[in-house]
Amino acid sequence: MKPITAIIFKDIVIEMRSKESVSSMLMFGVLVLAIFNFAFEPSSVDRSLIAPGILWVAFSFAAILGLNRALAMEMDNECLQGLLLAPLDRGDLYLGKVASNFTFIMIAELIVLPIFVIFNNLKFNFQFLEIAGIACLGTIAIAAIGSILSTISANTRMKEVMLPVLQIPLTVPVIIASVEATSMVLSGETKGISSWLYLLAGFSIVYLIVSYLVFEFVVEE
Amino acid sequence: MRSKILGILSLVLMIANLYMIFIFAPNESTMGVIQRIFYFHLPAGIFSYVSAYLLGLGSIMFLIKRDLKWDRFAAASGEMGVLCTSLSIMSGALWAKPVWGIWWTWDARLTLQFLLALIFLSYLMLRAYLPEREKRAALGGVFGVLAMIDVPFNYLSIRWWRTQHPQPVILGGGLDWDMWKVMIVSFLAFAALYSYLIGRRMAIARVEEEVEYLEHAILAHD
Numbered sequence: 051m052k053p054i055t056a057i058i059f060k061d062i063v064i065e066m067r068s069k070e071s072v073s074s075m076l077m078f079g080v081l082v083l084a085i086f087n088f089a090f091e092p093s094s095v096d097r098s099l100i101a102p103g104i105l106w107v108a109f110s111f112a113a114i115l116g117l118n119r120a121l122a123m124e125m126d127n128e129c130l131q132g133l134l135l136a137p138l139d140r141g142d143l144y145l146g147k148v149a150s151n152f153t154f155i156m157i158a159e160l161i162v163l164p165i166f167v168i169f170n171n172l173k174f175n176f177q178f179l180e181i182a183g184i185a186c187l188g189t190i191a192i193a194a195i196g197s198i199l200s201t202i203s204a205n206t207r208m209k210e211v212m213l214p215v216l217q218i219p220l221t222v223p224v225i226i227a228s229v230e231a232t233s234m235v236l237s238g239e240t241k242g243i244s245s246w247l248y249l250l251a252g253f254s255i256v257y258l259i260v261s262y263l264v265f266e267f268v269v270e271e
Numbered sequence: 272m273r274s275k276i277l278g279i280l281s282l283v284l285m286i287a288n289l290y291m292i293f294i295f296a297p298n299e300s301t302m303g304v305i306q307r308i309f310y311f312h313l314p315a316g317i318f319s320y321v322s323a324y325l326l327g328l329g330s331i332m333f334l335i336k337r338d339l340k341w342d343r344f345a346a347a348s349g350e351m352g353v354l355c356t357s358l359s360i361m362s363g364a365l366w367a368k369p370v371w372g373i374w375w376t377w378d379a380r381l382t383l384q385f386l387l388a389l390i391f392l393s394y395l396m397l398r399a400y401l402p403e404r405e406k407r408a409a410l411g412g413v414f415g416v417l418a419m420i421d422v423p424f425n426y427l428s429i430r431w432w433r434t435q436h437p438q439p440v441i442l443g444g445g446l447d448w449d450m451w452k453v454m455i456v457s458f459l460a461f462a463a464l465y466s467y468l469i470g471r472r473m474a475i476a477r478v479e480e481e482v483e484y485l486e487h488a489i490l491a492h493d
Contacts (some may be wrong), residue, residue, distance in 0.1 A: 202397070203397075205410055207400045212396070215397075223424040249431075252424075260416065
């Protein structure tokens, strides 16, 4: 456990000083909410139908931005080399990265979420907490797969472009499940929501285990 | 030698298959002639899933054995995956236009096929942007494993997503026995062609690697 907490602590300290990752994700998330407002004329469509989709477009693209930033930070000044020289298991390094990526994406999402509620005239009630819970599950899945894919893409010639190309096709199940679960909560018909939550949890667990096992192949020299 | 036999076998099977599809097979009662696209469409669709699992198998075997032969196998499967998914999507669109009146709909099967094509393409793109041979094999291998695991999740999520919005069933009821015969020959022909192409692609990849090695050797010598 100790190496994992050390990596999280290191990343949090860096983030507290630079505030680059969370602020860029936050800005991007709010921009997406605003752009969609122009794309759909406010009165022409039923808000509750498109709101979950808008929210998850904002979340998943903002997450890609944050994941790219996190890896770019490690690539500057060969920081990743230093991490690899440290006496820790490659799998632990992966889990540490997942935890810190999850933390930053989650912080940005928890700030975007109330703005989303205000923009769409929703209520701050129990629903809000439920959506936050779904966001938490979805973000674990995105962080689990995004942490390994961003390390893969960092090795390519077109780092920033490669991550979305790799990540979006693989996270389609996460996006579908999160959007469906969110729209169920918003419409109040939560019958059958558990299968979506199980899917999210299963996706996260499977990818955490597999990535833990194969991460050493990604960072080997 | 083996590839020659496979090549001749697929040629013979494909000619027999064409005869069966266009002359032997009975006309379908409601769709008519258009239904014959189905004999190309279904094998292509099934073999795109086969490609996904061969890609995963090649990737896992490479990560365990560290033999570049398996990486070439995975890469060839990835390329065959692009071929099969695009064949099935295009033949499906040609079939859907006269029968459904539309080229495309976000039905579960179509969405899955489209996503599968995207996954294969992103795998090939990743390889194209990794110049170093060893790195390309290792990172491609890791992505191949992750992509293979994603296929059942995609399948589940899209199925659940679409069953909530029911769609007309594409193929209700049983297939005529004569149609089954054509279908079986179609599968055999497709399988033979598929294995032939994979074998050829792997051979080409090996030659490419040798050329690359020789180029390096010559440059080093100068």
